[in-house]
Amino acid sequence: MEFNSFNSFDPLKVKLTAGTEAQANALRREIENILKSYVGWYDPFCEAIQNAIDSVEKRSKIGEDNYPPSVWIIINIQDNYLSVTDNGVGLTKEQFEQFLAPYFSFKSGDTRGKKGAVATYLAYGFNEIKVGTKTEHYSASGKMVGAKKWVDDPNPAANPEVTPDQSGAVDSRFDEIDKGVSICIKFGKGTFPANLNWIQTNDAESWMKILRVKTAIGAIFKNDNITIYLKVIDKDGKITEASTSEIEYLWTHLRAQKYASRDKIEQKRKELFDKGKDPNKLPSNLQNLEVIYKEWNFNELISELKLESEEIKICNTYKPWVYGGYVFSTKKWEQFNRSLNLREKQRILYGGIQVAANNMPQGELIQIPLNRNIGRQNNAHIVIHFSNYEPDLGRKGFKHEIVDFAKSVSAKLVEKLFKHHKYLKPTTGARADLLRQESIEEWKEKLSLHEKENPLTLNNPNFFMPTNSIAITSIPSREQDVIALFNQLIAGGVIRGVNIMSTNERFTYDGLYRIVINEPTEHHIYNSENNPLGISTQHL
Numbered sequence: 098m099e100f101n102s103f104n105s106f107d108p109l110k111v112k113l114t115a116g117t118e119a120q121a122n123a124l125r126r127e128i129e130n131i132l133k134s135y136v137g138w139y140d141p142f143c144e145a146i147q148n149a150i151d152s153v154e155k156r157s158k159i160g161e162d163n164y165p166p167s168v169w170i171i172i173n174i175q176d177n178y179l180s181v182t183d184n185g186v187g188l189t190k191e192q193f194e195q196f197l198a199p200y201f202s203f204k205s206g207d208t209r210g211k212k213g214a215v216a217t218y219l220a221y222g223f224n225e226i227k228v229g230t231k232t233e234h235y236s237a238s239g240k241m242v243g244a245k246k247w248v249d250d251p252n253p254a255a256n257p258e259v260t261p262d263q264s265g266a267v268d269s270r271f272d273e274i275d276k277g278v279s280i281c282i283k284f285g286k287g288t289f290p291a292n293l294n295w296i297q298t299n300d301a302e303s304w305m306k307i308l309r310v311k312t313a314i315g316a317i318f319k320n321d322n323i324t325i326y327l328k329v330i331d332k333d334g335k336i337t338e339a340s341t342s343e344i345e346y347l348w349t350h351l352r353a354q355k356y357a358s359r360d361k362i363e364q365k366r367k368e369l370f371d372k373g374k375d376p377n378k379l380p381s382n383l384q385n386l387e388v389i390y391k392e393w394n395f396n397e398l399i400s401e402l403k404l405e406s407e408e409i410k411i412c413n414t415y416k417p418w419v420y421g422g423y424v425f426s427t428k429k430w431e432q433f434n435r436s437l438n439l440r441e442k443q444r445i446l447y448g449g450i451q452v453a454a455n456n457m458p459q460g461e462l463i464q465i466p467l468n469r470n471i472g473r474q475n476n477a478h479i480v481i482h483f484s485n486y487e488p489d490l491g492r493k494g495f496k497h498e499i500v501d502f503a504k505s506v507s508a509k510l511v512e513k514l515f516k517h518h519k520y521l522k523p524t525t526g527a528r529a530d531l532l533r534q535e536s537i538e539e540w541k542e543k544l545s546l547h548e549k550e551n552p553l554t555l556n557n558p559n560f561f562m563p564t565n566s567i568a569i570t571s572i573p574s575r576e577q578d579v580i581a582l583f584n585q586l587i588a589g590g591v592i593r594g595v596n597i598m599s600t601n602e603r604f605t606y607d608g609l610y611r612i613v614i615n616e617p618t619e620h621h622i623y624n625s626e627n628n629p630l631g632i633s634t635q636h637l
Contacts, residue, residue: 100229100238100265101190105258108197108220108241128221128248131214135222137461138290139311144215145181145280146170147313147457150344152185152278153323166323169270172304173330174293182268182279187232193239197221197228197259221248225283228259229266231276238262245287270326296440299331301339302542303437306347310445313457315346317418317482320456346458347446349422349478352433353387355522360391362517377519385522387429389514390422402509411502415483419506422478423514424448425521436542448475450507452495453482460488463500465507473515479507544599544609561589592630594621 137143146168153166171180188196197220220226221244229238240262247253265271266279284290298304305327309315314325324342331337350356362383366376395412398404398419404412411417424430430447437445449462458480465474481503488495495503561567567589573579586592594615600608614621623631 100236100261100263103190103194103237103239103261105260106194107256107258108194125248125253128217131217132222132248134214135218135289138296139307141179141219141222141282141284141290142308143312143457144219145179145282146308147455148215148280149181149183149185149278150313150323152183152187154185154320156185156276157322167326168323169268169326169328170308171268171328171330172293174299174332175330175334177285177293178267178281178283179293180267180279180281182266182271182274182277184274184277187235187276187278188230189232190235190237193228193230193235193237194259197241219280219282220244223282223288224285227262227267227279227281229271229279231271231274231278233276238265249287294332296443298437298439299329299335300438301327301329301337304329305339305341306437307445309345309347311458313455314341314344315458316344316456317346317420317453317458317480318456319343319345346420346480348390348420349424349446350388350390352429352446353424355386356388356390357383357386357520358391359389359514359517362389362520379520384520386425386520387522388422388424389517389521390420391510391514393419393421393510398506401513402506404506407498408502408505411498415486415499417502417506418482418484419510420480421507421510421514423511423518423521424476424478425518426524427475446478448477449479450503451478451480452500452503453480454484454486454488454495456482459495463503465511466504467508467511469512474508474511477507477511477514479503479510481506541609548598586630593628594632 135144149168153168156164157166165184167184169180169182171178173180196216198217220241224245225240225242226244227238227240230236238261239259241257241259244257247257267281268279271277271279284293298307305314305325308327321343323344324340325344326338326340328336328338350358362379365379365383369378370376393401395416395418398417399409399412427448430444433446434444439445447462449464451458451462453459465477465479467474483499486499567582567585569578569582569585573582583592584597587595587597594612596611596613598609598611620628621631622628623633
């Protein structure tokens with residue numbers, strides 16, 4: 098596509114009124130301070146994705162008909178770059194020429210990152226950035242090279258400039274959208290990270306999980322109005338893709354096969370007690386759990402915990418919302434992290450406190466300080482979100498009182514979750530069980546991928562016609578007969594809602610299947626005449 102032409106410009110001129118050398122050096126030191134505040138490996142992903150989601154959320158509020166809020170992410174490990182494209186509001190000519198300057202922000206209200214450090218970090222923390230913008234009246238594509246070298250040079254030459262780049266955005270999706278921004282940053286020597294292959298994760302599904310823990314894709318309060326498209330190109334050029342329309346944090350209990358909320362456990366205990374029964378003898382669905390979890394709002398924190406006056410003040414000011422997930426064994430974290438094929442000793446999800454603000458996780462996990470039951474803090478993953486709070490530069494700038502509050506509250510909540518540990522799965526032999534489960538999980542993931550890449554669809558209105566009968570002629574007398582009959586009943590639609598993914602001879606399981614309840618749902622409802630093997634409305 099053809100972009101508006103513009104003269105090369107220095108993004109810092111908007112901050113340089115006198116244009117003196119002393120002022121220029123002061124501004125460079127200002128940028129250095131911004132860059133020093135960014136110390137996380139995933140910071141460029143956080144900031145680029147945060148900007149994109151902010152933009153599409155802003156456009157969504159305008160109320161355009163048939164607008165599909167979308168963000169496209171490319172993680173190119175082979176060529177060592179990150180590209181993030183959105184179909185949000187775009188940058189006007191004035192904004193395009195000003196937004197890279199430090200502390201120059203066009204954001205306000207409830208958007209993330211209102212302090213204007215994000216674009217400066219992306220522009221001057223790396224040695225190559227491409228920015229494209231589209232609005233109703235303006236479109237442009239520019240490129241800046243050598244900015245990080247300029248920052249690091251004690252005696253730099255002229256300031257780096259954004260020059261016109263008619264080659265356009267790296268992501269071809271940018272050509273198709275009517276409005277939005279596309280940013281691409283190149284990693285290399287002198288940047289952090291320097292090499293995207295360092296963590297060794299190289300497929301889109303795994304990267305999507307990482308982004309749900311580390312970036313705004315992991316929204317603390319679920320947003321199902323934006324679609325995220327992710328493409329990963331590994332070091333050998335192999336492409337994998339993933340997408341999601343559910344922007345939400347990767348909660349601990351959703352990584353488990355069997356879990357229950359603390360509220361449900363306590364409710365059932367009360368029901369049993371009120372009936373004169375033993376409240377410790379819970380039904381099987383509330384025993385041998387892998388995870389117990391709970392959510393607390395700030396009013397529940399005040400009513401349940403013995404808080405100091407300053408802590409109550411923080412509750413009333415920042416309205417903290419807390420999630421706590423307690424796993425039966427820390428091997429669950431190892432199992433999850435290994436499933437991502439991470440570099441050895443790298444961890445994404447584990448026990449600790451994840452502080453959050455602006456509806457997204459911020460920074461690395463903080464250890465939970467326990468005075469008793471030492472070691473149990475590693476079983477708990479606590480997320481604390483503060484409203485009406487803007488972290489300082491980078492992702493480490495939470496005030497001491499906020500961090501101290503998070504530690505104090507987390508320690509008390511772990512004790513409350515631990516109180517019900519008897520309903521968790523016993524840890525005896527846990528390692529062997531987890532390894533076996535991990536092997537099964539890997540098998541399931543491989544089969545899911547095989548199913549996606551090699552679908553088999555046979556739709557024929559003449560199935561079982563004209564005989565209306567099956568090939569099995571007698572009541573089964575052995576297991577193999579039962580299996581043959583079962584599969585014929587599924588294929589014939591007598592048993593509905595079951596998709597066979599694979600049979601298996603390696604484990605103690607016969608195969609892998611998926612429950613699928615498609616519309617119209619009445620086809621799945623039990624009827625003594627038409628669907629004797631259907632299910633009840635309640636179970637549906």
